[in-house]
Amino acid sequence: MSKSKIYPSFADAVADIPDGSTIGFGGFAVVGMPINLYEALSKQGAKGLTCVSNGTRGGSTMPSDAPTMEWLIRNDQVKKVICSFTAPTRASQKLVFSEYYEKGLIDAELVPQGTLAERMRAAGAGIPAFYTPAAVGTELAEGRETRVFNGREYLLEEALPLDYAFIRAYQADAFGNLRFRRSQRNFNPLMAMAARVTIVEVEEDILPVGAIDPDDVHLPGIFVHRMVKIPPPPEGWWPQRPAEIAKLEADRNAR
Amino acid sequence: MSDGAKGLTRQQMCDRVAMEFQDGWVVNLGIGIPTLCSNFNFGDKQIIFHAENGVIGYGPLTGAGREDLHLVNAGGQHVTLNPEAAIVHHADSFGIIRSGRIDVTVLGAYEVAENGDFANWKMAGQKGGGIGGAMDLAACAKHVFLAMEQVTRRGQPRLVERCTIPVTARGVVDLVITNYGLFEITPEGMALREIAPGLSIDQVRATTGCNLLIPDEVPPVRMRG
Numbered sequence: 001m002s003k004s005k006i007y008p009s010f011a012d013a014v015a016d017i018p019d020g021s022t023i024g025f026g027g028f029a030v031v032g033m034p035i036n037l038y039e040a041l042s043k044q045g046a047k048g049l050t051c052v053s054n055g056t057r058g059g060s061t062m063p064s065d066a067p068t069m070e071w072l073i074r075n076d077q078v079k080k081v082i083c084s085f086t087a088p089t090r091a092s093q094k095l096v097f098s099e100y101y102e103k104g105l106i107d108a109e110l111v112p113q114g115t116l117a118e119r120m121r122a123a124g125a126g127i128p129a130f131y132t133p134a135a136v137g138t139e140l141a142e143g144r145e146t147r148v149f150n151g152r153e154y155l156l157e158e159a160l161p162l163d164y165a166f167i168r169a170y171q172a173d174a175f176g177n178l179r180f181r182r183s184q185r186n187f188n189p190l191m192a193m194a195a196r197v198t199i200v201e202v203e204e205d206i207l208p209v210g211a212i213d214p215d216d217v218h219l220p221g222i223f224v225h226r227m228v229k230i231p232p233p234p235e236g237w238w239p240q241r242p243a244e245i246a247k248l249e250a251d252r253n254a255r
Numbered sequence: 256m257s258d259g260a261k262g263l264t265r266q267q268m269c270d271r272v273a274m275e276f277q278d279g280w281v282v283n284l285g286i287g288i289p290t291l292c293s294n295f296n297f298g299d300k301q302i303i304f305h306a307e308n309g310v311i312g313y314g315p316l317t318g319a320g321r322e323d324l325h326l327v328n329a330g331g332q333h334v335t336l337n338p339e340a341a342i343v344h345h346a347d348s349f350g351i352i353r354s355g356r357i358d359v360t361v362l363g364a365y366e367v368a369e370n371g372d373f374a375n376w377k378m379a380g381q382k383g384g385g386i387g388g389a390m391d392l393a394a395c396a397k398h399v400f401l402a403m404e405q406v407t408r409r410g411q412p413r414l415v416e417r418c419t420i421p422v423t424a425r426g427v428v429d430l431v432i433t434n435y436g437l438f439e440i441t442p443e444g445m446a447l448r449e450i451a452p453g454l455s456i457d458q459v460r461a462t463t464g465c466n467l468l469i470p471d472e473v474p475p476v477r478m479r480g
Contacts, residue, residue, distance in 0.1 A: 028345070030327070091378065112386050114348075114353060115390075132391075134390045183327055185342060186309060241320060
């Protein structure tokens with residue numbers, strides 16, 4: 001039996017992450033975001049990170065005190081982000097990321113969302129590059145290689161391999177076979193397949209090997225290296241309904 | 256605009272473009288104004304809503320307290336699932352988009368040009384941008400509709416000869432609904448198809464920054480039932 005993939009704490013699971021790592025974070029609008037791993041990495045303190053994610057925060061439904069990439073940014077741990085959003089979508093909105101970006105303290109690569117997903121998929125599929133119609137004719141394509149297929153112009157995009165993937169899943173067995181629930185899947189399996197080392201925060205108790213029918217596995221355990229069961233709130237971070245957020249924030253402040 | 260003419264409400268704008276959806280269409284709604292299209296009563300038509308995060312066949316928003324915390328649409332709103340629903344990961348979701356399975360996307364926009372270019376990811380002078388799925392959708396959906404305001408807060412036209420801010424895609428827009436009317440991008444340029452009740456042709460022309468093709472008959476914007 002090889003070494004267990006189950007780690008006792010988030011701190012243990014991220015302890016060896018070196019400065020300068022490229023890390024992909026799953027999640028879309030709070031759902032499937034590795035909230036507990038963000039917190040652990042902010043405490044661990046690795047610097048010079050390149051962070052790949054759809055955006056730099058969790059969207060409007062994220063509890064205001066929940067850990068996101070913003071914790072890493074405020075902690076001066078982030079060198080560069082690769083995202084499909086590097087500015088707020090409304091003039092009234094303010095991003096922590098923007099403060100640092102506008103001062104030149106962080107670098108950013110802005111990528112259309114489908115291209116971001118496909119760059120990860122390509123890395124996980126052994127494909128070094130691909131052509132896509134997205135962003136052709138825009139500022140993002142200026143000075144870059146394009147090619148015409150069947151009369152249509154496409155833009156060359158390269159795979160985006162990761163050192164680490166931080167993801168969140170609904171169910172896992174001890175081998176690391178994962179299931180996601182509803183829109184939780186989003187970028188999570190793609191980040192894992194693009195990464196050398198995948199670390200998962202798991203919502204339900206980790207099941208014995210074989211407890212998930214092979215037909216129902218969304219991400220095979222060969223892509224998963226470390227898992228931590230998320231403790232119940234308030235110790236662990238969970239998305240909450242608005243009415244529950246207020247109560248939890250009060251509990252956390254009292255802690 | 257000195258008379259304070261506002262024209263259509265945002266819901267009326269979205270109702271009007273939603274009338275264009277055909278039975279069986281797969282529809283992707285951008286965040287902001289376009290999400291209101293899902294409130295339209297489609298009657299016997301089956302409309303399949305697709306969201307960038309891989310949710311195919313979502314239904315109405317959930318009520319407070321009944322949210323499924325694992326399920327949101329592309330705007331992060333908690334939604335329900337219709338019986339035909341299926342869920343895929345992000346790469347498959349954009350495979351659906353790039354391979355032409357989306358019949359129409361309705362997007363918000365800062366500017367649209369008479370040649371069908373439009374801009375919706377970067378405001379003037381902004382560092383960075385918010386693209387999300389807009390470039391993939393705009394380049395690949397069979398139809399691109401825009402739901403947007405006729406003018407900026409300062410009263411400047413958003414319907415223009417050429418975009419002045421970085422574009423999302425070129426030559427892709429079919430139909431534009433604003434609070435002032437319904438416009439079609441044709442090979443000859445931008446045509447006024449329907450006008451918001453209470454507005455004059457002169458008011459529409461004065462707030463449009465490009466040549467407007469105006470037929471002899473411009474009916475009022477069709478309203479729901």
